[in-house]
Amino acid sequence: MSDYQNLLRSHAHCMVCGPESVHKAGVPLLFIREAGGKVSAEFQVGERHQGYTGLMHGGMTSTLLDAAMTHCLLMSGIQALTAELTVRFMAPIRVGQTLQLSAQLLGERRGIYQLEAWLHHGAQGVARARAKFITSPAGVIAHVD
Numbered sequence: 001m002s003d004y005q006n007l008l009r010s011h012a013h014c015m016v017c018g019p020e021s022v023h024k025a026g027v028p029l030l031f032i033r034e035a036g037g038k039v040s041a042e043f044q045v046g047e048r049h050q051g052y053t054g055l056m057h058g059g060m061t062s063t064l065l066d067a068a069m070t071h072c073l074l075m076s077g078i079q080a081l082t083a084e085l086t087v088r089f090m091a092p093i094r095v096g097q098t099l100q101l102s103a104q105l106l107g108e109r110r111g112i113y114q115l116e117a118w119l120h121h122g123a124q125g126v127a128r129a130r131a132k133f134i135t136s137p138a139g140v141i142a143h144v145d
Contacts, residue, residue: 056093065117065129068103080133
């Protein structure tokens with residue numbers, strides 16, 4: 001089992017990307033590691049992701065960006081918690097659109113990781129986020145055996 005697969009075990013109950021057997025309303029994201037430590041996934045905006053009629057809810061946008069950054073860290077063998085998240089909404093996201101989601105680790109200093117994530121629809125950037133993640137104190141993240 002890879003380090004990433006092992007770390008995902010402590011993330012198995014995630015309301016977003018946990019397995020469908022745990023969360024029927026989860027979001028099936030398959031992250032792929034790319035060159036330079038970047039991760040990416042595709043996401044299809046469905047009816048259940050709406051805020052205003054026909055548009056994806058801003059909280060869902062933020063959640064996707066946060067999930068991408070979390071998986072970026074997990075793929076690097078790092079378990080950390082979101083400490084700060086700033087989202088920039090650049091264009092409305094419509095139900096039915098297929099989005100490209102990506103994230104990258106920008107740096108680390110004293111256990112604080114800085115990351116950036118993006119959502120694109122084709123060539124158009126629709127949202128981006130910057131975040132700080134912190135390593136968790138011992139015992140906060142449950143390790144499932």
